[in-house]
Structures are given as structure tokens and as C-alpha cells.
């Protein structure tokens with residue numbers, strides 16, 4: 001071992017140098033990989049799991065007139081399940097859940113029906129058109145979301161040109177004793193679904209486009225070559241291969257749509273609130289943080305269901321072939 | 328077999344343009360039933376485009392295609408009695424091997440039992456029975472190629488189009504699969520049109536070959552015809568190795584032509600081709616294996632002196648490059664029929680040698 005100059009880097013033979021180099025070697029061998037793998041977990045734990053546990057803890061507390069307005073123990077049990085009991089007994093919550101899931105499901109289905117042809121169209125146009133159209137799909141995000149909802153409120157209102165146009169065409173089409181003075185669009189589930197579809201459509205189109213764009217057009221030709229007409233080709237080749245895109249888009253629309261607060265508050269029916277409204281009201285108006293947390297936990301559990309089904313489906317899709325693999 | 332019988336496939340003055348670019352120009356071809364017919368040509372010469380017109384994915388800009396006497400104009404791909412094996416194989420990635428093969432049978436009105444039997448038969452034909460349940464990503468490239476073949480054959484097409492069927496396979500597998508393809512064709516009797524850019528593959532597989540260049544068919548013939556009697560310098564150069572020399576016809580006597588080859592500094596006898604005139608400027612082409620090399624002057628009609636510039640020893644044979652009196656090089660192929668050390672070779676580096684060739688071996692090209 002040839003010793004090096006005193007002002008050089010620590011030599012491998014010296015104790016400090018040896019410790020350093022062992023550490024450096026460990027880091028180079030495993031460190032980067034571990035760090036990269038750990039990042040998403042750290043993210044999930046810090047920004048999802050810990051806040052969620054806090055919410056769960058809050059949902060089991062008791063409402064108090066203190067600040068913050070909840071506490072544990074006192075004359076109540078330390079862990080108070082009153083909120084969860086109310087969830088199943090008070091029809092307000094049950095109806096809110098049903099309304100949310102219904103509205104979100106219908107909006108998701110319409111997003112899919114509208115978004116699928118659009119995404120498919122995007123894959124069939126020339127490259128330059130594709131970029132322009134993709135821009136148009138995400139262009140609405142460049143204006144304020146609230147502004148766009150207000151625009152819809154204006155359109156749906158009783159005295160808007162839009163409403164009058166629909167009213168006039170209805171009156172022109174049907175006998176006169178069916179005539180109406182305006183179309184009651186505002187403050188209804190219809191309005192919620194309409195604005196939700198409008199708002200979330202890009203979240204359906206983009207994952208669909210991503211999965212459709214990857215498909216090999218030659219597969220379509222192969223199916224045609226083997227005797228399938230274009231519609232059959234779509235059902236046999238395009239649709240099954242775009243299933244991951246459908247599921248991803250569906251979840252991206254369904255999950256936020258079910259918990260949506262702004263849209264139902266602004267255009268929805270006040271007498272049948274959606275779940276986001278309930279959570280907000282419990283927190284802000286009733287100052288019942290435990291109950292608000294309980295509803296939030298219930299919503300999350302409801303949303304985790306579809307996610308689990310999705311990952312189960314994905315595992316099955318991946319495992320199907322290898323499971324049957326026989327030597 | 329009567330020569331007047333309607334050919335199975337007739338391609339009549341077919342042309343295809345993409346915008347102003349002519350990918351296929353005025354092609355006329357006929358293919359007989361049960362034939363293995365190759366379209367051979369370099370990349371981009373329009374082979375795939377011609378095949379896609381047969382399959383119905385492209386409409387000819389001009390001309391007509393008849394399959395089994397039926398005009399194919401306006402008939403969509405799903406109604407043609409033709410199946411195609413794509414260059415990329417185009418196997419459905421979301422279906423098992425078995426489902427891929429069964430796909431075309433969906434449209435046939437046959438019972439489920441018949442369908443299963445047919446799939447089993449196809450799996451057996453391409454020796455994939457143990458892999459029936461696998462997904463395409465779980466099998467090798469060679470196996471995928473066989474899935475594509477089985478899928479295309481399952482519906483018993485009258486005509487199978489194969490676009491570079493072996494190009495994606497490695498050399499050893501390719502050679503093996505060539506013979507497999509031929510044996511499958513013989514067993515099924517289906518007419519094959521094979522696209523390839525590999526001349527050896529075309530020679531091995533085909534009953535007849537059409538050599539294509541920039542959208543045109545330059546020559547159609549059996550492998551022997553194409554190799555031994557090329558019609559143009561392009562075909563001669565495309566198939567196998569060849570040395571070409573500009574020459575001029577001096578005199579025509581019977582079926583022999585006396586030609587002046589400046590590169591060889593002399594006049595030589597060559598088998599005349601029809602339509603040759605005295606004084607005509609021509610090209611004389613010689614295949615390396617048709618030229619004999621010796622260290623002593625042989626007793627032959629056409630002899631030329633030269634000096635060995637290069638030699639490559641391959642064991643069973645050697646390739647020499649010999650400098651001719653005019654300075655040009657000629658390739659000569661000699662079989663190493665006698666066993667011995669280096670000194671036993673017909674010639675060595677820088678040796679002065681005599682080359683000779685038969686009049687019939689000299690190919691006269693006017694195009």
C-alpha cells in the first residue's frame with residue numbers, strides 16, 4: 001500500500017477513511033436504489049397515512065365546546081363510536097352517500113361515453129392536428145374553475161339565452177298544453193352531473209388517449225384480415241386493450257366527483273346535499289369535527305373499494321398468464 | 328396442366344401512389360395455385376404495398392387484382408379469401424396463443440367442437456400445443472412467428488400472404504423455419520406469396536421469384552432462371568455475387584458471339600442472346616464459381632491472365648480477387664477439393680494465374 005500526500009483525500013487504510021469509504025460503498029451499492037424506492041413510501045406516509053390516522057382519531061373523539069372542538073374521555077367513553085352509529089341511523093348521511101354515488105356514477109358513465117370517441121379520434125388524426133386537439137382538451141384548465149362553474153350557472157339560469165333556446169324548442173316540438181316557461185336546470189342533480197361531466201372530462205380523455213395511443217394499428221388490420229368488420233374489431237381488439245385506460249379514467253373522475261363540494265354547493269339541489277357538502281357543513285357550521293371526520297372516513301372507505309377491485313383486476317390480468325404457465 | 332387455365336392470382340397493371348410518390352408502378356403478375364411465390368427486392372421497393380393491396384388494406388390507384396377469377400376491387404379485407412402474416416406478426420397481446428389462433432374461426436359457422444378440433448390441429452401443425460394457454464409475451468420470437476402462421480392458416484385461406492416472415496428471427500432459427508414453412512405449405516397446399524429482401528431466402532423457399540426495384544417488377548422466374556439467366560444488370564447484381572464488364576459485340580457466329588472485353592484485354596466467346604447485333608455495346612457478367620483459376624495455362628476457349636490481389640480461405644472453398652490486365656478486379660470462387668497445406672492451393676497472394684470460363688457461362692446483358 002503506497003501512502004499518498006498528506007493533503008490528499010483520506011486514504012483507504014486510515015480508520016476515518018475506512019469508515020467513510022464503507023459508508024460510501026454501501027451508499028453506492030444500495031443507497032440510491034433504496035432512496036428512490038423509499039421516496040413514494042415517504043410521500044404516502046407523510047401526506048396520506050398520517051393525516052388519515054389523525055382524521056380517524058378525530059372521528060372517535062367527542063365533540064366539546066373547547067378549541068379545538070373535540071376531546072377524549074370525560075363523561076363519554078374514551079373512544080366514541082357515536083358518529084359511526086349515526087352514520088347508519090341518520091338518513092341524512094345515507095341519502096347524501098346515495099346521492100353522491102349516483103351523481104358520480106352517472107357523471108363517470110357520461111364522461112366515458114363522451115371521452116372514448118374523443119380519445120379514439122385523437123389517435124386517428126395526423127400528428128399536427130393531434131397536438132392542437134390535445135391542447136384544446138386541457139385548455140379549460142387555464143381559466144379559473146370557479147369562473148367556469150359560474151358560466152354554467154349563467155347558462156342554466158331561467159333567463160339565459162341558453163335556457164330560452166331550450167324552452168322555445170321544447171314548446172315548438174310538443175303540444176301547447178305541455179308548454180313550459182323555462183327549463184328547470186339549476187339546483188338539481190342534473191346540473192351537478194352536467195357540470196361534473198364538463199369539469200372532469202379531460203381526466204377521462206387523457207388516460208384513455210394514453211392507453212389507446214399505445215395500441216398497434218396493425219392489430220386492427222390483423223383482425224379485419226381474419227374476417228372481422230370494423231365494429232367487431234373495436235369490440236375484440238380496441239376495447240379490451242383499453243380497459244386499463246377506462247379504469248384509470250373512471251377512477252380519476254369517479255373519486256373526486258363523489259367527494260365534490262364546489263359543484264353541488266353552487267348548482268346542486270340544496271335539499272338533497274352530497275357528501276362533500278355534509279363534511280363541510282359539519283366542520284364549519286355545526287363545528288362537529290368528530291362527525292365530519294366520521295363521514296370523511298366513511299367516504300374514503302367507500303372509495304378504497306373500487307381501488308382495491310382495480311388493483312385486484314390488474315394483478316389478475318398480469319398473473320393470469322404466468323399462473324397457467326406449465327413447463 | 329393446360330397453359331391456358333386461368334391463373335389463381337392475376338395482377339393486372341396495378342399501380343399505387345401515395346400523393347405524388349409512386350410506390351408500385353404498373354405491375355403485372357400471375358401466380359398459380361399452390362405455388363410459393365416470392366416478391367424480392369430491397370427495402371422500400373414496394374413489396375409490402377403490393378401485398379397490402381392483395382389483402383385489401385390499400386386500394387390500387389390503377390389496375391385490377393383477380394383472386395381465383397374474382398375481381399377484388401371494392402372488396403373489403405374481411406371478405407377476401409386471403410390471410411396475411413404481418414411483418415410485426417400483429418398477434419393480439421391480450422389473448423392466449425389458443426385464442427389468437429381461434430380468432431378467425433369466430434366468423435365461421437362451425438360447432439364449438441369443430442372449432443376446438445381445428446385449433447388443436449393448428450397448434451399441432453406449428454408444434455405449439457404445450458403453449459396453448461400462454462400469453463404472447465410469455466413465448467419466444469420464433470414461437471410468436473408460428474402463432475401468426477397458425478392464426479393465418481386456421482381459416483384455410485386460399486392465399487396466404489407472408490410479409491418478411493423470417494426477418495425477425497436469428498440466423499439459425501431462420502434456416503430451420505424456412506424448411507418448416509415449405510413443409511407446412513406442402514401439407515396444406517395453400518398458395519403462398521412471400522415478401523423478402525433476403526435473396527437466399529427467396530431462392531430456398533420459392534417456386535418462382537419476382538425481383539422488384541423501385542416499384543417495378545424487373546424479372547419473374549424460377550430461382551435457377553433468375554440466377555443463371557438474369558435479364559438485366561440490376562437482377563444479376565441483386566442475386567448472388569457477380570463481376571460485370573463493359574464489352575462490345577465483334578461478330579456473331581451461330582449461337583456464339585465474339586465479344587471484345589477491354590478489361591480483359593482481348594476478345595472472348597460467349598453464348599449469344601436473341602436480338603444481339605454486331606457492334607452493340609453490352610455488359611458481360613461472370614459468376615465467381617463459373618470461372619476456373621490455375622497456375623498453368625489451361626486448354627480452354629476463353630483464357631485470361633491475371634494476378635491474385637486478395638484471397639479469403641473459408642475451408643471448403645476460397646474466394647480470390649484477381650487483377651485483370653486492364654486493372655479491374657474479378658471475383659473467382661474455387662472449391663478446395665484437394666486436401667493439403669497452404670502451398671497446395673491453386674494460387675497464392677500475388678501469384679500470376681490463368682482464369683478460364685466456358686462461353687455458356689458468360690452472361691450477356693443488354694439492359
Ligand SMILES: Nc1ncnc2c1ncn2[C@@H]1O[C@H](COP(=O)(O)OP(=O)(O)O)[C@@H](O)[C@H]1O
Pocket residue numbers: 345348350368369370371372373374375376377
Ligand atoms: N401509407 C403510406 N404513405 C406514404 N408512403 C408510403 C405509405 N406506405 C408506403 N409508403 C412508401 O412506399 C414505399 C414502398 O414501401 P413498402 O411497400 O413498405 O416497401 P417494402 O416493403 O418493399 O420495404 C416506401 O418508400 C414507403 O415510404
Ligand SMILES: [Mg+2]
Pocket residue numbers: 374375414490
Ligand atoms: Mg416491407
